Amino acid sequence: xxxxxxxxxxxxxxxxxxAVDDVDLTIAEGSFFAMLGPSGSGKTTCLRLISGFEKxxxxxxxxxGEDVSATPPHLRNVNTVFQDYALFPHMQRVALARxxxxxxxxxxxxxxLGALDxxxxxxxxxxxxxxxKRLGLTFVFVTHDQHEALSMADSLAVFNEGRIAQIGTPQDxxxxxxxxxxxxxxxxxxxxxxxxxxxxxxxxxWASLRPEATRLAATGPLSGTVTALRYLGSGxxxxxxxxxxxxxxxxxxxxxxxxxxxxTAIAFEPSALHLMGAS
Amino acid sequence: xxRSAILPARGPADRLTAIFWRHPRVLLAILLTPxxxxxxxxxxxxxxxxxxxxFYSIDEFSGVVKEEFTLKTYGELLRPSNFDxxxxxxxIAAAVTLACAILAFPVAxxxxxxxxxxxxxxxxxxxxxxxxxxxxxxxxxxxxILAKEGILGWTAEQxxxxxxxxGLLSIPGLEGSSLSTSPIGTFMVxxxxxxxxxxxxxxxxxxxxPNSMLEASADLGATRAQTFRTVILPLALPGVVAGSIxxxxxxxxxxxxxxxxxxxANFIGMAVYQLQGTAGNIPLAAAFAVVPxxxxxxxxxxxxxxxxxxxx
Amino acid sequence: MLSDRSPLSLRAAAIGGLLFLHxxxxxxxxxxxTTEERSFxxxxxxxxxxxxxxxxxxxxxxxxxxxxxxxxxTIATAIALVLGTLAAAAMTRSAFxxxxxxxxxxxxxxxxxxxxxxxALRSAFGVMDIPFSIWTIVxxxxxxxxVIVHNNAxxxxxxxSGGILEASADLGANAFQTFxxxxxxxxGTALLAGGMLAxxxxxxxxxxxxxxxxxxxxxxxxxIWMLDELIxxxxxxxxxxxxxxxxxxxxxxxxxxxxxxxxxSETAGMGK
Numbered sequence: 120x121x122x123x124x125x126x127x128x129x130x131x132x133x134x135x136x137x138a139v140d141d142v143d144l145t146i147a148e149g150s151f152f153a154m155l156g157p158s159g160s161g162k163t164t165c166l167r168l169i170s171g172f173e174k175x176x177x178x179x180x181x182x183x184g185e186d187v188s189a190t191p192p193h194l195r196n197v198n199t200v201f202q203d204y205a206l207f208p209h210m211q212r213v214a215l216a217r218x219x220x221x222x223x224x225x226x227x228x229x230x231x232l233g234a235l236d237x238x239x240x241x242x243x244x245x246x247x248x249x250x251x252k253r254l255g256l257t258f259v260f261v262t263h264d265q266h267e268a269l270s271m272a273d274s275l276a277v278f279n280e281g282r283i284a285q286i287g288t289p290q291d292x293x294x295x296x297x298x299x300x301x302x303x304x305x306x307x308x309x310x311x312x313x314x315x316x317x318x319x320x321x322x323x324x325w326a327s328l329r330p331e332a333t334r335l336a337a338t339g340p341l342s343g344t345v346t347a348l349r350y351l352g353s354g355x356x357x358x359x360x361x362x363x364x365x366x367x368x369x370x371x372x373x374x375x376x377x378x379x380x381x382x383t384a385i386a387f388e389p390s391a392l393h394l395m396g397a398s
Numbered sequence: 399x400x401r402s403a404i405l406p407a408r409g410p411a412d413r414l415t416a417i418f419w420r421h422p423r424v425l426l427a428i429l430l431t432p433x434x435x436x437x438x439x440x441x442x443x444x445x446x447x448x449x450x451x452x453f454y455s456i457d458e459f460s461g462v463v464k465e466e467f468t469l470k471t472y473g474e475l476l477r478p479s480n481f482d483x484x485x486x487x488x489x490i491a492a493a494v495t496l497a498c499a500i501l502a503f504p505v506a507x508x509x510x511x512x513x514x515x516x517x518x519x520x521x522x523x524x525x526x527x528x529x530x531x532x533x534x535x536x537x538x539x540x541x542x543i544l545a546k547e548g549i550l551g552w553t554a555e556q557x558x559x560x561x562x563x564x565g566l567l568s569i570p571g572l573e574g575s576s577l578s579t580s581p582i583g584t585f586m587v588x589x590x591x592x593x594x595x596x597x598x599x600x601x602x603x604x605x606x607x608p609n610s611m612l613e614a615s616a617d618l619g620a621t622r623a624q625t626f627r628t629v630i631l632p633l634a635l636p637g638v639v640a641g642s643i644x645x646x647x648x649x650x651x652x653x654x655x656x657x658x659x660x661x662x663a664n665f666i667g668m669a670v671y672q673l674q675g676t677a678g679n680i681p682l683a684a685a686f687a688v689v690p691x692x693x694x695x696x697x698x699x700x701x702x703x704x705x706x707x708x709x710x
Numbered sequence: 711m712l713s714d715r716s717p718l719s720l721r722a723a724a725i726g727g728l729l730f731l732h733x734x735x736x737x738x739x740x741x742x743x744t745t746e747e748r749s750f751x752x753x754x755x756x757x758x759x760x761x762x763x764x765x766x767x768x769x770x771x772x773x774x775x776x777x778x779x780x781x782x783x784t785i786a787t788a789i790a791l792v793l794g795t796l797a798a799a800a801m802t803r804s805a806f807x808x809x810x811x812x813x814x815x816x817x818x819x820x821x822x823x824x825x826x827x828x829x830a831l832r833s834a835f836g837v838m839d840i841p842f843s844i845w846t847i848v849x850x851x852x853x854x855x856x857v858i859v860h861n862n863a864x865x866x867x868x869x870x871s872g873g874i875l876e877a878s879a880d881l882g883a884n885a886f887q888t889f890x891x892x893x894x895x896x897x898g899t900a901l902l903a904g905g906m907l908a909x910x911x912x913x914x915x916x917x918x919x920x921x922x923x924x925x926x927x928x929x930x931x932x933x934i935w936m937l938d939e940l941i942x943x944x945x946x947x948x949x950x951x952x953x954x955x956x957x958x959x960x961x962x963x964x965x966x967x968x969x970x971x972x973x974x975s976e977t978a979g980m981g982k
């Protein structure tokens with residue numbers, strides 16, 4: 120099947136600034152694709168390259184197999200839900216209707232829920248996801264909110280400094296981050312340096328360890344002093360100084376929480392330790 | 399889904415739009431060419447013609463313009479009678495600028511810091527309307543005011559202060575049968591006409607002084623007078639310089655006001671006007687006109703360094 | 711803590727300054743009704759409305775200059791609207807080489823004293839043997855009116871978010887449809903205001919005009935007529951009647967321009 124959107128070696132440089140740098144990307148038809156990254160990582164520029172509001176300085180963009188490098192925005196069969204309109208839910212729906220009325224083949228959404236408060240945002244997330252399923256339309260969704268990206272997307276790309284750090288399903292990205300940046304940005308994972316990984320019985324490589332995959336115990340492979348506690352409602356995040364490396368662990372609600380300054384050990388399944396590439 | 403990802407062009411407008419999108423410079427050129435041709439040909443061309451003519455000279459016997467390059471005409475500017483005109487014009491422009499700055503300050507300061515709501519709008523309109531209103535009508539109004547039998551003379555008579563006017567009119571160099579025919583009158587009208595051009599940029603500069611800065615100054619123990627002198631005045635200075643560009647330049651080139659009000663002493667503008675008209679000495683008129691250009695270019699250069707352009 | 715109340719002396723000085731700007735203009739109105747026609751005697755010895763009738767019926771010399779001024783202002787405004795808008799559209803696009811220089815070029819005709827613009831045009835007409843006509847007047851007026859329209863249009867374009875143009879293209883509008891249905895309605899009031907200010911400026915202009923009008927009777931604009939009357943007065947109150955007419959013809963467009971662009975920074979006035 121022809122992909123809905125395809126980037127081959129696409130770059131967009133503004134003078135010395137490489138907003139998008141040599142990006143390859145394939146978005147399958149009918150998927151809910153999220154572009155996730157901090158501000159200035161190139162995700163919004165990528166979206167604007169698809170809509171035609173930006174032109175690539177290099178590379179080729181194809182929409183349903185057709186090279187659009189000579190096609191101005193108004194002749195591209197894609198539509199955008201702009202950030203500006205997304206202040207209120209009812210305006211949000213108008214913006215959606217406006218973008219859908221031309222029956223685009225790809226719908227681009229630029230942080231459409233960024234200005235909403237948590238409750239409304241969650242409601243709109245459900246609504247958007249349901250709409251996308253019903254229409255069977257390709258959605259490309261830009262966000263800096265990792266929860267939003269993980270919960271809505273069929274697949275997602277994590278952007279960093281104009282490049283894509285990792286592409287995959289939300290599970291891939293969350294459980295098997297390819298780089299330290301992804302591990303840190305998506306779900307604030309513990310990033311373990313190579314010598315610590317080796318001391319835990321693994322190879323001398325960087326590794327990630329999700330806080331919710333750990334539990335506090337009397338004995339365990341890691342131990343240290345509790346330095347800070349952060350109550351999150353559904354549980355408590357406990358920060359532990361393990362030989363100079365800060366490790367976060369989650370204590371579910373209802374379980375005993377150690378006091379600050381207490382010494383505790385951290386236990387986890389060996390499979391929870393995920394090895395990462397060098398970058 | 400059989401619709402293409404690329405919609406077909408619906409006509410020449412779509413195709414042109416595509417060209418503009420692919421080559422933004424084409425659109426830029428289309429937009430810029432007409433105004434640039436006009437300003438480049440009409441205006442810059444004229445300035446070039448002016449400069450060219452200032453390097454010509456006039457044959458003293460036949461009165462015919464000799465179209466040969468010479469600096470003789472510029473040399474004539476240094477003749478005492480002509481040089482006086484330059485000095486007199488620059489002096490009155492400087493004096494008018496200073497007077498405008500002093501008179502403008504309370505209005506600009508009040509409008510920027512204290513006027514709120516309707517008063518703010520009233521001040522804005524109250525400054526803008528006289529600025530834009532008919533120049534000649536305003537000059538004419540002062541002809542009425544300054545005439546011997548006019549409202550100023552009448553008021554002086556009613557309040558037994560006529561001796562003040564008589565005293566002013568007896569100062570050497572400022573003599574006249576009334577204010578209307580004295581250099582004092584010329585000066586007053588210049589100040590009146592160009593005052594709004596000083597108030598507006600000054601107000602704009604003062605409005606940019608953040609309240610937090612004044613509060614910080616007060617917080618650090620400064621009295622009102624200290625705050626005014628060390629915080630407000632320095633921050634208002636770019637506005638004063640910006641306003642002075644207008645008052646100075648406009649006074650430098652005006653030839654209507656000294657023609658109607660005052661003792662017919664010559665100014666640069668009047669010299670240009672008379673030389674090109676009755677005297678028919680276009681090269682010298684052109685050389686006179688080049689002087690304010692030079693002065694203003696230097697002035698603008700200095701003003702730019704003082705950050706005055708941000709206050710415009 | 712700073713007090714929000716102003717010192718009384720400051721308020722008095724500020725209001726005094728405003729009165730100083732406005733009272734002289736009111737005198738023009740008073741003198742249009744005086745019975746004294748040979749001097750500027752104050753207070754007027756008597757009041758009459760006869761001068762309005764005299765101006766209307768007995769002074770045919772007023773009408774040709776009035777028509778000429780209206781014609782010149784209309785044509786100059788039309789040219790300035792087209793050229794000023796084009797320049798503004800180009801200048802608000804992304805930076806390009808020479809942008810600062812072009813911006814200076816647009817500003818120059820009003821930044822330099824009028825006598826220079828006038829003398830420069832006069833020199834050019836002389837060098838190229840162009841005879842004086844209504845078109846030489848228009849040439850000068852349009853040149854310094856461009857910046858007025860340009861400044862108004864640029865201020866509005868800067869306030870308009872670029873998103874609105876992208877949204878238009880996103881919905882399938884080409885450049886011309888976007889101009890017609892999005893840009894023009896949004897810029898309408900700013901252009902109208904710029905046009906009105908340009909008209910007022912042109913209608914009232916005398917400094918440049920004297921150099922570009924020549925000395926023929928057919929090339930006398932209303933301000934030149936007024937200047938003649940100031941230097942060689944005939945029926946002084948009639949001049950006042952015409953002054954009121956000139957004042958009104960510039961006052962109302964200026965007022966309208968203010969209300970059309972209220973809230974923006976278009977009519978800052980530094981254009982004139």
